[in-house]
Each structure stands twice: as structure tokens, then as C-alpha cells.
Amino acid sequence: MLVNTFLTTNLAESGPLTWDMAKQIIQTQSNLAVFAITILVGLAVLLVAGSWIWNIFLRKYELKKAIESLKSEMLCERKKDFAHLNKEVTDEISRMKQEIKKDISNQLTLLEAGKARLFALVNEQNNWWAGAVGWWAEAVVKYGQCKDDYMLRVAVVGVLKSLKECEKQKVSLNKKQRENIKECLSYIPEILGKEKREIEDKFSKLSS
Secondary structure (H helix, E strand, O other): OHHHHHHHHHHHHHOOOOHHHHHHHHHHHHHHHHHHHHHHHHHHHHHHHHHHHHHHHHHHHHHHHHHHHHHHHHHHHHHHHHHHHHHHHHHHHHHHHHHHHHHHHHHHHHHHHHHHHHHHHHHHHOOOHHHHHHHHHHHHHHHHHHOOHHHHHHHHHHHHHHHHHHHHOOOOOOHHHHHHHHHHHOOOOHHHHHHHHHHHHHHHHHHO
């Protein structure tokens, strides 16, 4: 508008409007319009480019943040899995140790039971029936602790046989032998109830 006013003033001062003057006015206005449009287009391009760059930066930031969050979650899960696995391994090792200890203890008890049975047989062969009773009673205890039902039955039969011989030959039992018999009675199962009652009866007679 300022340009138009300026041109109009110049034209008014310079005289009547000619074609060249009109052409000059049109060209000047056209150049100004192109310049203004160019500036507007440039600003629009800058805005679009800036927005595009910002969106890219924002997406990269969000993606990086999401990746870090995912890594943190995965690491946390791995730590939990490792802790759980470590506990399972520790528990399994502890269980195996207990089983090994139990097995070793059981084997040692079986050896002691075998020793008692061997001494009982030696005493029987030499007709030392009181000694045989004591050793058979100890064998009953050891086999009972090992849950060896077959050998437990053998030992119970040995106790009863030796007690019968002691009663028959009027052999007395010493304190240790009587204690062994009392202890072995608690290891005789119900299935051997008849033998247990006979042992109690013979033991009672020998103790009176």
C-alpha cells in the first residue's frame, strides 16, 4: 500500500500515466508479491522442517527410553530367575547332603547290627546264652533303626531262642543284657506281636 501511494504520488507529480509507467508499477508489485510469498514459503518450510526434526528427536528419545525400560525389566527378571535357580540348587544340594548323611548313618548302623549279630552267633556256638541274648537284643535295635524288616525278624527270633535257653539252663542276665532287652522291645513291630509277648514273658521270669 505504501508502494502504491508512493507510485501514485510520483505519477501525480510526473504527469499523465503512460504504458511504461503502468508496466513499471505492475512489475514492482509483482516483485514484492513474489518476495513476500517466498518469505512465507520459507517460513512454512522452516516450521515443517523444525516440526519434523523435533518429532524425530522425540521419537528417538521415547524409543531409547522404552529400550532402557525393557532392558531394566529383563535384567530384573533375569536376576529373579537367577535367585530362584540359585535357591533351587542350594536346596537340592542341602537335600542331597542330608540324604548322603542319612545313608552313611544307615550304613554304619547296619555294620553295627551285623557286628552284633555276628557276636550273637559266636555266643550261641559256645553256648553262652546270656551273652547271645544281649547281642541279639542289640541287633534288634540296630536293624529296627535301619528299617531292615527281614533281619529284624531274624534278630527277634534269636533273642527268643537265647532267652528260652537261658530259662532252660537257669542262666541269669546282667544289667547290660537286661537293658538291651528292654530297649529292643520298643523296636519289635506289631507283626511280630506273638514273639514280642513271648520275649516279655521269658524276660519277666528271668528277672524275677
